[in-house]
Amino acid sequence: MTPRARPLVALLAAAVLSQCAPAQAESVVKLPAAAVDPAVKAKRATAVLAGGCFWGVEGVFSNVKGVISVESGYHGGSRATAKYELTHDGTSGHAEAVRIVYDPTQVSYGTLLRVLFSVVADPTLKNRQGPDSGTQYRAAIVPMDATQRQVATAYLAQIGKGKYFAKPVIVPIESYKTFYPAEASHQNFMRLNPSNPYIVRWDAPKLAALKRLYPDLVRKVPAP
Known part of the structure; x- marks a missing residue:
């Protein structure tokens, strides 16, 4: 059972604790810009990324300048198991993910990956993020074309070698x-x-970290 599925009493207790001491994002690392990040002339592109509970992933990326829209969803499994209640045992094949529509002339794919691994997801964890564990909470990059795959491959190597x-x-x-x-x-x-309570403890700190580390990337009004 994940913290999101626990009884209300436990969630309320978490909320009380979060007010006793300010919560911080679990993994915050100011990463470098992607060294391989070709310019894309199109005004609209799509990215699919997974980084644990989709509530926080969507919440952070909807505040990134150049993002047009963000949608929470499931990726990796079948249509039959693409339901919230069927993903919790980790056998559906799905990861909780987001689909980001963005303007590449304003924010690059490499920048989206930089944000993902700086403040949203810890890239050293397997099948878990924050308090949630299971394959459904895995971090993953899902390239939509060859250029995105090139950028993703290069960036993972870059941040890995950078220690x-x-x-x-x-x-x-x-x-x-x-x-x-x-x-x-x-x-x-x-x-x-x-x-x-889950948002207060686990996700709001990620958005706060985005605003602190990359203020120039933050939208004035969140994307829908």
Whole structure:
């Protein structure tokens, strides 16, 4: 059982604890810009990324300048198992993921990866992020074309060789299958539920870290 599925009493206790001592993002590392990050002239592109609970991943990327929209969903499994209640045992093949539509002339794919591994997901963890464990919470990069795959491969090598983390970088690059949007109750969850105990403890610190480390990347108004 993950913290998101625990009884309300436990969540309320977490909220009380979070007010006793300010929570911080679990893994915050100011990473370098991607050395391999070709310019893309198109005004619109799509990225699919996984970094643990999709509430926080969506919440952070919706605040990145150049992002047009972010949608929470499932990637890696079948249509039949693309449901929230069927992903919790880790056998569906799905990862909780987000689909980001962005303007490459304003924010590059390499920059999205920089944000992902600086403040959202720890790239040294296998099948877990923060308090959540299981294959459904794996961090993963899902390139949509050859250029994105090139950038992803190079950036993982770059941050791995740079010794920014105490452990090896082990994030997989997965082939795109089908992205299935999550239920409406999970869309814009962080923005619509800022006082939710899970958000307060685990996700709000990620957004705070984004604003602290990369203020020039932050939108004035979150993307839908």
